[in-house]
Amino acid sequence: MLNMANSNGFFLFFFALFVGHGIMMLQSSALSSVPANQPYRTGFHFQPPKNWINGVMVYKGVYHLFYQYNPNGVKADGIKIWAHSTSKDLVNWTPHEPAIYPSHSYDIKGCWSGSATLLPGGKPAVLYTGIDPYRRQVQNLAFPKNLSDPYLKEWIKSDKNPLMQPTTKNHINASSFRDPTTAWLGPDKKWRVVIGSKVNNQGLAILFKSEDFLNWFQSKTPLHSANNTGMWECPDFYPVLVKGRSGVDTSLNGPFVKHVLKVSLDDTKHDLYTIGSYDSVKDVYTPEQGCIEGDSGLKYDYGKYYASKTFFDSVEKRRILTGWINESSRLADDIKKGWSGVHAIPRKVWLAENGKQLVQWPIAELQKLRTNHISLADILLEGGSVTEVSGVTAAQVDVEVSFEIKDFKKAEVVKPSWTNPQLLCSQKGASVEGGLGPFGVLVLASDDLKEQTAVFFRIFKDHDKYVVLMCSDQSRSSLNQQNDKATYGAFLDVDIQQQKLSLRSLASNFAIYSFSEKCIRAIIDHSIVESFGGGGKVCITARVYPTLAIHKAAHLYAFNNGTQSIKIAELNAWSMNTANTN
Ligand SMILES: *[C@@H]1O[C@H](CO)[C@@H](O)[C@H](O)[C@H]1NC(C)=O
Numbered sequence: 001m002l003n004m005a006n007s008n009g010f011f012l013f014f015f016a017l018f019v020g021h022g023i024m025m026l027q028s029s030a031l032s033s034v035p036a037n038q039p040y041r042t043g044f045h046f047q048p049p050k051n052w053i054n055g056v057m058v059y060k061g062v063y064h065l066f067y068q069y070n071p072n073g074v075k076a077d078g079i080k081i082w083a084h085s086t087s088k089d090l091v092n093w094t095p096h097e098p099a100i101y102p103s104h105s106y107d108i109k110g111c112w113s114g115s116a117t118l119l120p121g122g123k124p125a126v127l128y129t130g131i132d133p134y135r136r137q138v139q140n141l142a143f144p145k146n147l148s149d150p151y152l153k154e155w156i157k158s159d160k161n162p163l164m165q166p167t168t169k170n171h172i173n174a175s176s177f178r179d180p181t182t183a184w185l186g187p188d189k190k191w192r193v194v195i196g197s198k199v200n201n202q203g204l205a206i207l208f209k210s211e212d213f214l215n216w217f218q219s220k221t222p223l224h225s226a227n228n229t230g231m232w233e234c235p236d237f238y239p240v241l242v243k244g245r246s247g248v249d250t251s252l253n254g255p256f257v258k259h260v261l262k263v264s265l266d267d268t269k270h271d272l273y274t275i276g277s278y279d280s281v282k283d284v285y286t287p288e289q290g291c292i293e294g295d296s297g298l299k300y301d302y303g304k305y306y307a308s309k310t311f312f313d314s315v316e317k318r319r320i321l322t323g324w325i326n327e328s329s330r331l332a333d334d335i336k337k338g339w340s341g342v343h344a345i346p347r348k349v350w351l352a353e354n355g356k357q358l359v360q361w362p363i364a365e366l367q368k369l370r371t372n373h374i375s376l377a378d379i380l381l382e383g384g385s386v387t388e389v390s391g392v393t394a395a396q397v398d399v400e401v402s403f404e405i406k407d408f409k410k411a412e413v414v415k416p417s418w419t420n421p422q423l424l425c426s427q428k429g430a431s432v433e434g435g436l437g438p439f440g441v442l443v444l445a446s447d448d449l450k451e452q453t454a455v456f457f458r459i460f461k462d463h464d465k466y467v468v469l470m471c472s473d474q475s476r477s478s479l480n481q482q483n484d485k486a487t488y489g490a491f492l493d494v495d496i497q498q499q500k501l502s503l504r505s506l507a508s509n510f511a512i513y514s515f516s517e518k519c520i521r522a523i524i525d526h527s528i529v530e531s532f533g534g535g536g537k538v539c540i541t542a543r544v545y546p547t548l549a550i551h552k553a554a555h556l557y558a559f560n561n562g563t564q565s566i567k568i569a570e571l572n573a574w575s576m577n578t579a580n581t582n
């Protein structure tokens, strides 16, 4: 991660005491612990004093999160260190002393992003990018000092550092060589690691191999590269099972897995991934045919989400994705509120049944914070209607809604020029009446609807099939005009065969579209709206800063602004308790 500009000022650090098993939910009402003068401070999202994710791992049943932090406050471009928090449930967090900070010439100008790897026997190792006195980017190694300490509070750097560095021989660009991945073992028992880089405008995943984790040798060819994609930051490379939702160890390979390569595109600030195969003998990764590399490809999240990382949770046998959500406010406002940057709710990630994309869903542990459940079913939403969902703390809420569509006749016909879903969502925001949709929820809304963030679907007809567009429209999210209020959107892939089946049954007997396919889940936390469409096939995260719809003045609505009436098949909402975050 290179460019720190326009992030944050100085930071409030909320210390939480570690109690018992690390779960210390507030018993009082969900909103009471959020300071009244901090309408944007989140209640249950991990809020580091700042920034993006380094390694994440589970060690002796304790989850460790390392993240980039500028200890010197005000200036955004200060020297970075590895801050450290632990958790037993990925929801409540305990801060510790920084794990890694500049101390030697190989990292004296900063300890930047990296990854954690568990070596055989369970010993953790972290690889990280150090900035040396000549501002070269080099890769370093550190081990925990005391393996009996489940909190791994102290770390010792290898005296072989730096282990990988740019030289005149290897032609690696010294200012574009960073963010080592979690290492994996090949069939030859050698470790492999990938470092993000670029040559001219070609993004590179440079591969290094080692027998002992100390002596690393660069492979002749990168694991993968792609033209016209710019610098690849925070690469992540891992297998996913072809069948099932379980996660697998990073070193696993075989016919029962596909591989995922994720890169954070420095030029556009999006996390893109491809699905493909990994030949561990030739050591090359090949994306499947049809995979798009570059900014119009598959994104983990079509809103704000960057510098993410996964890890294999060996305890729960799942792969978990964590990502960083930037502010959308001005630097001056960030300095005023005293903090900047939030981590998204960790998501379980697996391969969709059709094998063409990933599916993500908030970790089940988040449900521990749910309280005050309300449930509605069978609610008709006529065209142009808005229905309040009351009885929950709308500024801090988890809501799931599924829709029932009886008649598709009014679906508008897709135009060939509609290739950019984000653009389409901004042209056809929630306030633009349609045929079938927009329908969805209005969150963080004021009672007069002057402020609202709309998360919704539109369904279009494309010859004999239907196309679902999912949007998160921030254009009316705040009366404050100075925020970035870009609208986000994506097409939701619905299996054509399955859709035909659904359509057939829909035509005959008013059947409900399956819950997972047409459902929206939105997790709302004061200034964050994390939305999941189609059971996690499309994820969109937005930052919003309402001025009216704050604390108890925030409302939640369901709406339909299409001419075709639809039904809410089922709606469930829960007020969310506040978690212990840093
Ligand atoms: C290592 O950690 C264990 C468990 O926290 C502790 O009991 C022990 O004293 C530590 N050893 C050293 C040398 O600090």
Ligand SMILES: *[C@@H]1O[C@H](CO)[C@@H](O)[C@H](O)[C@H]1NC(C)=O
Pocket (backbone or CB within 6 Å): 173, 174, 175, 176, 198, 199, 200, 201, 231
């Ligand atoms: C090396 O990286 C720097 C920083 O991104 C960039 O300005 C420069 O153009 C790169 N050089 C080459 C040859 O790609």
Ligand SMILES: *[C@@H]1O[C@H](CO)[C@@H](O)[C@H](O)[C@H]1NC(C)=O
Pocket (backbone or CB within 6 Å): 227
């Ligand atoms: C990348 O660009 C180079 C130079 O323009 C070209 O020779 C090469 O074929 C391109 N590679 C791919 C995979 O398109």
Ligand SMILES: *[C@@H]1O[C@H](CO)[C@@H](O)[C@H](O)[C@H]1NC(C)=O
Pocket (backbone or CB within 6 Å): 268, 269, 304, 305, 306, 326, 327, 328, 329, 484
């Ligand atoms: C942070 O937010 C600003 C304003 O919305 C945006 O321009 C920038 O690209 C974002 N950076 C990242 C890393 O997401």
Ligand SMILES: *[C@@H]1O[C@H](CO)[C@@H](O)[C@H](O)[C@H]1NC(C)=O
Pocket (backbone or CB within 6 Å): 384, 386, 430, 431, 432, 433, 559, 561
């Ligand atoms: C529905 O559409 C009308 C007409 O375009 C617009 O005035 C209204 O604000 C829209 N409603 C919502 C909830 O966006």
